[in-house]
Amino acid sequence: MTTQLTLDLPARPALGRADFLVSPSNRDAVAWVDAWPEWPGRCLALAGPPSSGKSHLTAVWQARSAARRLPDGALQAQELPKELQGGGPILAEDIDRVMAAPQAKHAHEEGLLHLINVVQQQGGTLLLTGRLPPSRLPVALPDLSSRLRAIQVAQLGEPDDDLLAALLAKHFADRQVQVTPQVILYLLRRIERSAAAAQAVAERLDREALAQKRPISLSLVRDLLDEL
Numbered sequence: 001m002t003t004q005l006t007l008d009l010p011a012r013p014a015l016g017r018a019d020f021l022v023s024p025s026n027r028d029a030v031a032w033v034d035a036w037p038e039w040p041g042r043c044l045a046l047a048g049p050p051s052s053g054k055s056h057l058t059a060v061w062q063a064r065s066a067a068r069r070l071p072d073g074a075l076q077a078q079e080l081p082k083e084l085q086g087g088g089p090i091l092a093e094d095i096d097r098v099m100a101a102p103q104a105k106h107a108h109e110e111g112l113l114h115l116i117n118v119v120q121q122q123g124g125t126l127l128l129t130g131r132l133p134p135s136r137l138p139v140a141l142p143d144l145s146s147r148l149r150a151i152q153v154a155q156l157g158e159p160d161d162d163l164l165a166a167l168l169a170k171h172f173a174d175r176q177v178q179v180t181p182q183v184i185l186y187l188l189r190r191i192e193r194s195a196a197a198a199q200a201v202a203e204r205l206d207r208e209a210l211a212q213k214r215p216i217s218l219s220l221v222r223d224l225l226d227e228l
Contacts, residue, residue: 023163032154045128048156051195065089075111087122096130113144171202
């Protein structure tokens with residue numbers, strides 16, 4: 001990490017949300033989403049840790065494709081709602097959380113297998129999201145396991161230095177707070193290297209600055225990080 005702070009990452013318009021910043025940690029995932037509808041097997045899995053940009057990138061794709069979201073409980077019902085039939089794009093979010101639910105686990109597996117088969121048979125497309133790639137889901141059905149292993153994964157990683165700096169600057173700007181490049185660089189070297197941590201520290205510093213009626217200076221940052 002150099003001492004000069006440069007925030008020249010390309011910005012991606014996100015239809016009413018803040019710009020999606022593209023960096024080496026998410027560039028491949030962006031490229032796969034942009035490749036729609038030319039996905040292998042007509043399915044794509046968007047996987048990454050919390051606050052890595054899954055929801056943001058999903059919203060960009062959903063607006064572009066007019067995809068419909070799979071309702072809660074649809075997998076357990078093992079039958080697609082009428083509005084999702086016919087071969088259109090479908091979004092199934094947090095699939096690892098859904099499949100980990102203890103109730104009716106076998107029904108969820110049958111439902112997911114049915115969903116993938118219907119999408120492929122009807123010429124639709126399916127975007128799955130979750131923290132883990134589908135191949136790592138603990139499923140018992142052999143047919144489902146083989147289908148999940150075949151799905152192309154678009155992996156979102158933890159942010160690199162440039163992206164983390166840009167995220168910190170964005171979170172402060174979202175709160176109408178101006179900070180110096182020195183503050184950003186100081187935080188980069190000391191906070192957990194995750195998008196969630198960048199958001200949390202910006203929120204905490206903003207609250208402390210308001211409570212103490214102080215600007216977000218290096219002094220305030222040092223005091224706060226010493227307490228954490």
